[in-house]
Amino acid sequence: MKxxxxxxxxxxxLKVLLTHPQNNAFFIEDQAYTYxxxxxxxxxxxxxxxxxxxxxxxxxxxxxxxxxxxxxxxxMSGKTYVILHPSYPEDRNLRIAKLAGLQHVLCxxxxxxxxxxxxxxxxxxxxxxxxxxxxxxxxxVDGAANAYLIFTSGSTGEPKGVPISRNNLNAxxxxxxxxxxxxxxxxxxxxxxxxxxxxxxxxxLYPLTLGACVYTVGYKEVKxxxxxxxLESYEITFAAVTPSLLQLMSPYFEEIQxxxxxxLIVTAEASHKELLERFRDSAPNAEFVNLYGPSEAxxxxxxxxxxxxxxxxxxxxxxxxxxxxxxxxxxxxxxxNSLPTDQMGELWVSGPQVMNGYLNDPKKSALALIQAVxxxxxxxxxxxxxxNADGDLIYCGRKDSQVKIQGFRIELGEIEYTAKHFLSNAxxxxxxxxxxxxxxxxxHLVIEAETFDSVGLLQFLSKKLPKYMLPKQVHSIPQFxxxxxxxxxxxxxxxxxxxxxx
Amino acid sequence: MTKEDVLIQIQDIxxxxxxxxxxxxxxxxxxxxxxxxxxxxxMIIMSEIEKHFKIKFNFRExxxxxxxxxxxxxxxxxxE
Numbered sequence: 001m002k003x004x005x006x007x008x009x010x011x012x013x014l015k016v017l018l019t020h021p022q023n024n025a026f027f028i029e030d031q032a033y034t035y036x037x038x039x040x041x042x043x044x045x046x047x048x049x050x051x052x053x054x055x056x057x058x059x060x061x062x063x064x065x066x067x068x069x070x071x072x073x074x075x076m077s078g079k080t081y082v083i084l085h086p087s088y089p090e091d092r093n094l095r096i097a098k099l100a101g102l103q104h105v106l107c108x109x110x111x112x113x114x115x116x117x118x119x120x121x122x123x124x125x126x127x128x129x130x131x132x133x134x135x136x137x138x139x140x141v142d143g144a145a146n147a148y149l150i151f152t153s154g155s156t157g158e159p160k161g162v163p164i165s166r167n168n169l170n171a172x173x174x175x176x177x178x179x180x181x182x183x184x185x186x187x188x189x190x191x192x193x194x195x196x197x198x199x200x201x202x203x204x205l206y207p208l209t210l211g212a213c214v215y216t217v218g219y220k221e222v223k224x225x226x227x228x229x230x231l232e233s234y235e236i237t238f239a240a241v242t243p244s245l246l247q248l249m250s251p252y253f254e255e256i257q258x259x260x261x262x263x264l265i266v267t268a269e270a271s272h273k274e275l276l277e278r279f280r281d282s283a284p285n286a287e288f289v290n291l292y293g294p295s296e297a298x299x300x301x302x303x304x305x306x307x308x309x310x311x312x313x314x315x316x317x318x319x320x321x322x323x324x325x326x327x328x329x330x331x332x333x334x335x336x337n338s339l340p341t342d343q344m345g346e347l348w349v350s351g352p353q354v355m356n357g358y359l360n361d362p363k364k365s366a367l368a369l370i371q372a373v374x375x376x377x378x379x380x381x382x383x384x385x386x387x388n389a390d391g392d393l394i395y396c397g398r399k400d401s402q403v404k405i406q407g408f409r410i411e412l413g414e415i416e417y418t419a420k421h422f423l424s425n426a427x428x429x430x431x432x433x434x435x436x437x438x439x440x441x442x443x444h445l446v447i448e449a450e451t452f453d454s455v456g457l458l459q460f461l462s463k464k465l466p467k468y469m470l471p472k473q474v475h476s477i478p479q480f481x482x483x484x485x486x487x488x489x490x491x492x493x494x495x496x497x498x499x500x501x502x
Numbered sequence: 503m504t505k506e507d508v509l510i511q512i513q514d515i516x517x518x519x520x521x522x523x524x525x526x527x528x529x530x531x532x533x534x535x536x537x538x539x540x541x542x543x544x545m546i547i548m549s550e551i552e553k554h555f556k557i558k559f560n561f562r563e564x565x566x567x568x569x570x571x572x573x574x575x576x577x578x579x580x581x582e
Contacts, residue, residue, distance in 0.1 A: 220533070220534040221533065221534075222533050222541050222544050223541050224541060224545075225564065225565060228561070228565075229565050248541075248545060252560070252561035252564075255560055255561040255562065256561060450549075478545075478546050478549065479543075479545050479546050482541070
């Protein structure tokens with residue numbers, strides 16, 4: 001195997017596959033798979049892929065060793081992978097396949113969804129490929145070539161393709177490694193994210209660079225229960241989870257003890273300090289870290305080690321901390337002028353982790369990527385932040401969660417924070433604005449609870465907030481829906497309470 | 503109360519939560535077998551079952567409930 005000098009995540013996985021064949025690489029649905037077995041699967045798929053002229057390969061995401069081998073085989077063959085999801089509507093998979101220009105999709109022959117649209121896309125059944133050693137695998141790729149395409153939901157309903165190059169991914173890998181994790185081949189690490197969501201990339205690949213074992217959660221399981229079952233039964237040492245998942249488990253915190261957990265990563269949405277404070281006793285030996293980043297800047301690009309006391313926050317939302325090595329940030333006003341310390345503005349990020357532009361979409365790319373006065377290209381995150389005197393970024397909510405009613409600027413997070421305070425942080429809360437002819441007209445407060453004191457809550461809010469911030473209506477639903485990325489699904493909540501915008 | 507009685511009552515809870523009339527559960531039904539039975543509805547269904555039978559499951563008990571038969575047995579053990 002030809003030596004690659006620069007930091008390269010795929011090359012590092014390949015080295016482990018060759019040097020640690022006896023180690024367990026994956027633990028999937030109560031079955032362990034060694035690096036040796038994983039390597040033989042990868043060899044078979046890679047041998048098939050190199051015969052195809054395609055540069056982009058689709059993978060139908062299942063929770064099995066073939067799916068994970070497919071991801072690695074595509075990366076090792078120098079091609080780009082795109083995840084399709086068996087539980088997505090065929091129409092959405094088809095749109096993604098067309099946008100990505102897919103000709104071939106790797107899948108299990110047993111999958112029911114082994115067709116897409118007019119059958120112009122060919123399916124390759126992975127189980128039919130005989131195992132093949134990776135010892136002769138030639139790994140050499142162009143850094144500018146894409147590693148994967150992630151599709152995020154676009155505001156127009158058409159999925160937006162985010163191409164992440166090998167250079168982006170390796171810049172991320174280099175910076176992520178510098179966070180100083182004390183991890184080794186002996187660690188047991190959780191991967192609970194849907195493969196259509198980019199946090200899965202690091203949850204999957206990073207442990208394999210160490211020779212550690214990845215414990216996976218399938219999409220057909222009750223996710224929050226399975227995660228905690230794995231954490232407890234297999235003494236998982238590293239887990240990245242969404243705050244929503246912790247919230248679902250919060251009624252059971254007192255019964256949960258995870259002394260083996262060394263790191264708890266919270267990611268993908270704003271983390272509330274009270275929730276994590278309540279979880280501390282369940283994971284007494286774990287360091288809690290908040291990792292933040294948009295897909296466009298490759299998985300994560302800032303980190304904050306959450307102290308057990310005096311955690312920095314804004315309206316209860318935990319700080320996102322400092323930029324990754326190599327990344328630069330700016331906080332800007334609405335005209336793109338850089339703002340001084342302690343002033344709130346939009347967070348822009350720049351550096352080797354930032355994508356070159358959306359897939360085949362120069363218009364959206366031009367809106368999202370901007371050349372600043374320093375001559376560098378920044379990605380406009382749409383997130384509001386403050387940078388404090390210590391250089392820590394304090395997350396203040398989405399730019400679009402800031403609304404104006406009768407000229408007053410309102411941050412929905414502030415109302416949510418105040419309501420949560422009244423409810424002793426026992427319930428999730430969202431505030432949803434309704435619009436009339438494009439103008440925000442009123443606010444609806446939604447509580448994740450079956451019963452609560454709505455009169456008392458409104459009285460409390462009226463004492464704490466100006467009149468223009470008071471919600472017109474208070475609703476309750478027993479459980480907030482979450483999307484496939486395990487984030488609270490505000491759109492679905494709006495549907496559930498029948499808010500109509502026109 | 504027999505296991506069959508518990509199953510029928512649980513089936514009614516499913517119909518109510520999933521807003522469907524055609525839910526047909528067996529002891530072997532598992533998460534994913536019934537359309538609409540997702541993580542979110544699972545939490546709601548479990549909470550409705552607890553309220554209906556006036557029982558409470560702890561975390562370890564919840565983990566052991568792998569199919570509807572397990573739920574029926576756990577309910578029976580609690581109400582006896």
